[in-house]
Amino acid sequence: MPAVIAHRGGADDAPENTVAAFKLAWQQGVDGIEGDFHLTADGKIVCIHDADTKRTAGQASKVAEATLAELRRLDVGSWKGEPWRGARVPTLDEVLATVPEGKRVFIEIKCGPQILPALKQALAGTGLQSGQTIVMSFDARVITEAKRLLPQLKALWLTDFKPGLIARARPSAKEILQTLEKTGADGVGCRAHRIVDLAFMQTLRMARKEVHLWTVDDVALAKRYLQLGVDSLTSNRAGWLKQQLCSETGLPNRVSNLASGRSR
Secondary structure (H helix, E strand, O other), X not given: OOEEEEEOOOOOOOOOOOHHHHHHHHHOOOOEEEEEEEEOXXXXXXXXXXXXXXXXXXXXXXXXXXXXHHHHOOOOOHHHOHHHOOOOOOEHHHHHOOOOOOOEEEEEEOOOHHHHHHHHHHHHOOOOOHHHEEEEEOOHHHXXXXXXXXXXXXXXXXXXXXXXXXOOOEOOHHHHHHHHHHHOOOEEEEEOOOOOOHHHHHHHHHOOOEEEEEOOOXXXXXXXXXXXXXXXXXXXOHHHHHHHHHHHHOOOOOOOOOOOOOOO
């Protein structure tokens, strides 16, 4: 069974990318968490999806131009409801501190390669094993540099799909593979899309590359990808989805192969 990963933490129930959301995800029994990370003006790594704070804090402040102290003054929980008032933008260190033994954290880099030296330093100060941390980015430059600076970590190139000229979405599996080989990426993280079929999987598997999908909140869709043998499914309802899959497949609700460090 593929690992089920909590998209921005338990984001269906708690404010995304907050310590509360990540702790809730672990309580819900997920195999891993996914968060989005930017570098602040004073060189700190913080967990927030957007390049500015308008959507989650109600005040427009560019993360790259703000200091950690300035970002910490913002409330990024109230938009989700009164119980979450006062939630703060967490640092990478705070997110990593929530990760239990044997579980995984998917770190999506939302800025450029300049974040990677700070990331290397932050990871060196944790008790996490190298197999527990996965770096991801849509920017191929980030993946190339991540594999140079942090060769012990898995790195995934992220891509979405665009309509093709001949009724096929782009990039194709072969085009994805070209980027993976060029960057040294261990696999691809892509949107759950009809292009991800048996032929798609075979192309990547023949090259010993992993396939991770986002965002899957539907049981029937998840079961389809389970049958194809994808490595992980990222979901806004990860705890619920894992419970449903385990119930329908008869598998125990336990750490998956990916979370326990065994790869296909």
